Amino acid sequence: MIPRTEVVLSVLEELQEATECVGLDTLTKVAVDVEQVLSAFHLPTALCTEISSWLGIDAVAHRLYPADAPAGLLPLVCKGEGNLLFDSASMLLVGSTSLSLELQVRTVVEMLLWKRYYLCGMIDSKVMLQAARFSLCAEESQDMLNLPIQVLEAIFDADVKATCFPGTFANMWHVYALASVLKSNIYSVYPMYNLKIRPYFNRLIRPRTWLKDSEPLTLHIMWSGDLEGGSVFKPQNFVALIHASDLKIGSPNSDQRMPSLKSLEHVSPNSQLSYSTLKGKFNITKSTFYRWKRQSAEYHKKSVARYEAKHFFLTSYRQGKLIPLGQFKELFPEIPRSTYYAWKHELVSTCSVSGGSTGELSPGDSTEQDYWSSPEVKETPNQKSFANMIAIRCEKLEGERAQNMSLMQEAKKSLQNCIVTNTSFPYRIFKRRFPGISRSTYYNWRREAMLFTPFKEFSGSSEEGSDVDKTSPKSQLSPAMLERRKLTPRLKISGRRRKTQSLDYYQMKALREEAKMHVQRSKISYIKFKLKFPSVSSSFYWLWNRKMKKSVTISETEKSQSLNVSQDVIAKIKTQEMFSFDGNIDRLNGQAVCTSEFTLPEFSLPDKSSNEQMFVMDVVALANFKAKAKLFLQQRFEEKSFPTFKEFRSYFPLTPRSTYYMWKRALHHGVPLVHG
Amino acid sequence: MASATDNRYGQKESSDQNFDYMFKILIIGNSSVGKTSFLFRYADDSFTPAFVSTVGIDFKVKTIYRNDKRIKLQIWDTAGQERYRTITTAYYRGAMGFILMYDITNEESFSAVQDWSTQIKTYSWDNAQVLLVGNKCDMEDERIVASERGRQLSEHLVTVPLGLYLGFEYFEASAKDNINVKQTFERLVDIICEKMSESLDAADPAVTGAKQGPQLTEQPAAPHQDCAC
Numbered sequence: 001m002i003p004r005t006e007v008v009l010s011v012l013e014e015l016q017e018a019t020e021c022v023g024l025d026t027l028t029k030v031a032v033d034v035e036q037v038l039s040a041f042h043l044p045t046a047l048c049t050e051i052s053s054w055l056g057i058d059a060v061a062h063r064l065y066p067a068d069a070p071a072g073l074l075p076l077v078c079k080g081e082g083n084l085l086f087d088s089a090s091m092l093l094v095g096s097t098s099l100s101l102e103l104q105v106r107t108v109v110e111m112l113l114w115k116r117y118y119l120c121g122m123i124d125s126k127v128m129l130q131a132a133r134f135s136l137c138a139e140e141s142q143d144m145l146n147l148p149i150q151v152l153e154a155i156f157d158a159d160v161k162a163t164c165f166p167g168t169f170a171n172m173w174h175v176y177a178l179a180s181v182l183k184s185n186i187y188s189v190y191p192m193y194n195l196k197i198r199p200y201f202n203r204l205i206r207p208r209t210w211l212k213d214s215e216p217l218t219l220h221i222m223w224s225g226d227l228e229g230g231s232v233f234k235p236q237n238f239v240a241l242i243h244a245s246d247l248k249i250g251s252p253n254s255d256q257r258m259p260s261l262k263s264l265e266h267v268s269p270n271s272q273l274s275y276s277t278l279k280g281k282f283n284i285t286k287s288t289f290y291r292w293k294r295q296s297a298e299y300h301k302k303s304v305a306r307y308e309a310k311h312f313f314l315t316s317y318r319q320g321k322l323i324p325l326g327q328f329k330e331l332f333p334e335i336p337r338s339t340y341y342a343w344k345h346e347l348v349s350t351c352s353v354s355g356g357s358t359g360e361l362s363p364g365d366s367t368e369q370d371y372w373s374s375p376e377v378k379e380t381p382n383q384k385s386f387a388n389m390i391a392i393r394c395e396k397l398e399g400e401r402a403q404n405m406s407l408m409q410e411a412k413k414s415l416q417n418c419i420v421t422n423t424s425f426p427y428r429i430f431k432r433r434f435p436g437i438s439r440s441t442y443y444n445w446r447r448e449a450m451l452f453t454p455f456k457e458f459s460g461s462s463e464e465g466s467d468v469d470k471t472s473p474k475s476q477l478s479p480a481m482l483e484r485r486k487l488t489p490r491l492k493i494s495g496r497r498r499k500t501q502s503l504d505y506y507q508m509k510a511l512r513e514e515a516k517m518h519v520q521r522s523k524i525s526y527i528k529f530k531l532k533f534p535s536v537s538s539s540f541y542w543l544w545n546r547k548m549k550k551s552v553t554i555s556e557t558e559k560s561q562s563l564n565v566s567q568d569v570i571a572k573i574k575t576q577e578m579f580s581f582d583g584n585i586d587r588l589n590g591q592a593v594c595t596s597e598f599t600l601p602e603f604s605l606p607d608k609s610s611n612e613q614m615f616v617m618d619v620v621a622l623a624n625f626k627a628k629a630k631l632f633l634q635q636r637f638e639e640k641s642f643p644t645f646k647e648f649r650s651y652f653p654l655t656p657r658s659t660y661y662m663w664k665r666a667l668h669h670g671v672p673l674v675h676g
Numbered sequence: 677m678a679s680a681t682d683n684r685y686g687q688k689e690s691s692d693q694n695f696d697y698m699f700k701i702l703i704i705g706n707s708s709v710g711k712t713s714f715l716f717r718y719a720d721d722s723f724t725p726a727f728v729s730t731v732g733i734d735f736k737v738k739t740i741y742r743n744d745k746r747i748k749l750q751i752w753d754t755a756g757q758e759r760y761r762t763i764t765t766a767y768y769r770g771a772m773g774f775i776l777m778y779d780i781t782n783e784e785s786f787s788a789v790q791d792w793s794t795q796i797k798t799y800s801w802d803n804a805q806v807l808l809v810g811n812k813c814d815m816e817d818e819r820i821v822a823s824e825r826g827r828q829l830s831e832h833l834v835t836v837p838l839g840l841y842l843g844f845e846y847f848e849a850s851a852k853d854n855i856n857v858k859q860t861f862e863r864l865v866d867i868i869c870e871k872m873s874e875s876l877d878a879a880d881p882a883v884t885g886a887k888q889g890p891q892l893t894e895q896p897a898a899p900h901q902d903c904a905c
Binding site: 013020135136150151152154157166 | 769
């Protein structure tokens with residue numbers, strides 16, 4: 001029997017000969033024969049789970065990976081000529097590029113025999129033709145929209161001919177034809193750029209036919225390329241996207257074998273795991289590298305198990321019950337008793353720290369890492385990277401992965417500390433200290449830290465902390481609300497506190513609900529609003545107003561808690577409000593910012609030299625102070641000379657850092673602090 | 677290469693194919709300077725005086741033997757009209773040679789040469805070789821652009837910064853009378869081959885990396901493309 005590749009080569013040759021004739025007729029005739037010949041061979045009907053020519057994760061594509069694409073997919077490095085569409089597909093199907101040429105030949109045949117179908121017969125024809133138009137330029141232009149179908153057909157023909165040669169540059173119609181060849185869906189992932197034309201490229205492409213008795217397979221392929229000027233994406237090549245979870249990297253060389261790709265996923269979005277990248281940093285030999293790689297994979301398994309245990313432990317703790325040792329050991333026999341106690345201790349101390357915080361941050365705090373990592377939970381829906389963070393923190397991992405991780409952690413922590421102490425430095429200085437950290441990572445961390453730091457003092461649970469920045473207006477609105485939300489999980493811990501606090505909570509909530517209803521339904525003016533609801537912060541008024549205009553989604557808590565508000569309740573609330581600050585320091589601690597939000601009409605300027613303890617301070621004065629601080633910040637912001645926290649503190653020593661950042665963020669998000 | 681799975685690299689196959697090299701060549705220049713006629717003369721040895729504007733882009737393949745090598749030329753005939761400019765530039769990628777053409781009886785087409793060379797510089801890879809061709813030299817009576825001007829311009833045009841490449845080579849040709857057509861293509865192929873062997877010799881293994889190792893023998897064109905990207 002003639003080997004498959006030789007058959008493919010010979011039919012390809014025939015096709016190439018035929019390209020020398022004018023038009024597509026000769027080529028189409030050859031294609032009919034080729035189809036016959038190739039029908040003897042069958043294509044894989046499932047994705048390959050062993051990548052035999054493993055070259056690593058494509059860092060460029062990884063950075064470009066859009067947020068709306070399916071999670072848990074990793075772009076594979078692939079070498080070849082042209083723009084690698086067929087190589088990518090081959091990687092997904094057989095784990096190497098050995099099938100590329102055959103796929104290419106089959107695609108040519110498909111395009112020749114079903115040309116009419118693709119150009120005008122399929123549901124997606126118009127979309128595909130638009131994509132073809134736009135693939136010739138990065139932005140939508142009138143010229144391109146007017147490109148007549150005859151021109152497109154000419155380009156199609158030329159493309160088909162060109163596809164008879166290796167190193168071809170595939171276009172969108174190749175993707176459609178390839179989907180039909182494979183009788184599979186192709187999910188074409190396009191980076192979050194060139195948004196006007198993106199929908200034509202970022203879509204699920206259905207095959208012309210598929211086996212009716214089963215749901216077609218879906219291959220994930222991504223457009224990768226260069227960013228020009230940071231905003232215009234120029235596609236250069238296709239990249240195969242593999243499912244990180246169910247993949248094993250097989251290779252004849254056992255040294256390169258890695259038990260699970262999961263570990264790679266955890267390393268970091270930006271650090272590509274390879275000997276060459278590591279060699280520069282750590283000066284290790286190749287054998288050491290692979291030994292470490294093996295070891296770290298084993299450690300990784302252990303740490304995943306550990307993480308699962310810890311996660312379970314934490315979750316049950318948050319739900320209000322501390323799982324006893326016996327039960328714990330039953331569930332996780334591999335976790336030693338000492339670890340259990342360490343975690344327990346950690347939890348207890350975490351709780352007390354967050355409960356007693358007065359607004360000043362302690363950068364070196366041991367519990368910080370937990371809070372710190374929580375935004376990642378939000379960003380990556382699968383909790384595995386979070387898992388890794390914890391696992392690694394708990395575990396002294398060996399090997400490069402651990403080194404890499406700890407380097408990153410160190411970098412992250414140092415950046416975080418700098419932001420906390422408001423001495424953050426620009427990327428180029430950061431890079432000098434941590435050469436392995438990419439610019440995007442730096443900015444991600446920085447953003448995270450900026451968002452997270454101000455709220456840290458409130459967070460009773462790291463999970464709650466993560467939705468802080470989902471909508472920008474929310475951060476302006478609600479230290480109070482936020483603080484309430486933070487409080488909820490903690491309330492479950494102490495019953496007595498819970499009762500009193502939840503009472504005010506619901507009462508204030510009810511009042512706010514009522515006020516909100518008024519603002520949104522009857523569109524009352526600001527003056528009326530203040531008259532009617534003197535105790536509700538004016539920021540809410542503007543927020544609700546904004547929300548109405550922008551139709552921003554209402555926060556979850558507000559949605560879930562629809563309460564019937566009676567005048568009676570409001571009256572109660574008012575009295576409650578007036579008399580609730582009776583020196584209950586414990587409560588005030590947790591509510592410092594909350595209470596101050598409730599602006600009262602009369603102000604008196606506080607003396608700077610007076611006692612700076614916040615709890616002792618007059619609430620009224622505090623409110624006034626805040627108003628002045630807000631005004632100050634807003635003016636400076638408008639003058640484009642926004643003060644640093646240090647400068648700000650010199651004027652307003654009593655305003656917590658978190659509040660400063662909250663306002664700063666609000667201003668940067670375009671939310672004014674003071675109106676009128 | 678007993679089975680499909682044994683063969684790791686798609687490029688390997690090209691060594692088993694009926695050619696040693698494949699060069700992608702583009703003919704560019706203003707509308708009606710005679711690009712399509714030039715290509716038809718070369719590929720089919722035919723000439724039609726009627727002008728039919730090229731729709732978008734066209735494509736011809738010709739196999740030649742040069743220095744004992746079978747070389748497949750993939751010659752792309754592009755539309756010269758301004759409105760197709762973006763389309764044609766999209767096809768610059770991967771091109772190893774350009775024939776930049778003007779019409780000696782048309783001043784405007786000559787003035788546009790500078791723009792076209794900028795296009796090449798912008799959209800193609802750095803090692804692309806360019807020949808400047810003044811077509812329609814059979815129409816001496818209507819000549820507007822003197823040969824000397826063409827030569828001077830060709831010497832000043834560079835696609836590569838830092839003077840690594842000193843000007844384009846220049847031909848006057850006629851598709852109608854079959855003057856210098858074959859010579860143009862053959863010269864371009866020779867220049868590409870020269871550049872290729874130069875960069876292969878000069879290629880510092882530390883820079884080009886091991887990944888290109890297997891490709892050097894099999895597909896000499898590949899290293900260029902890698903460098904450019």
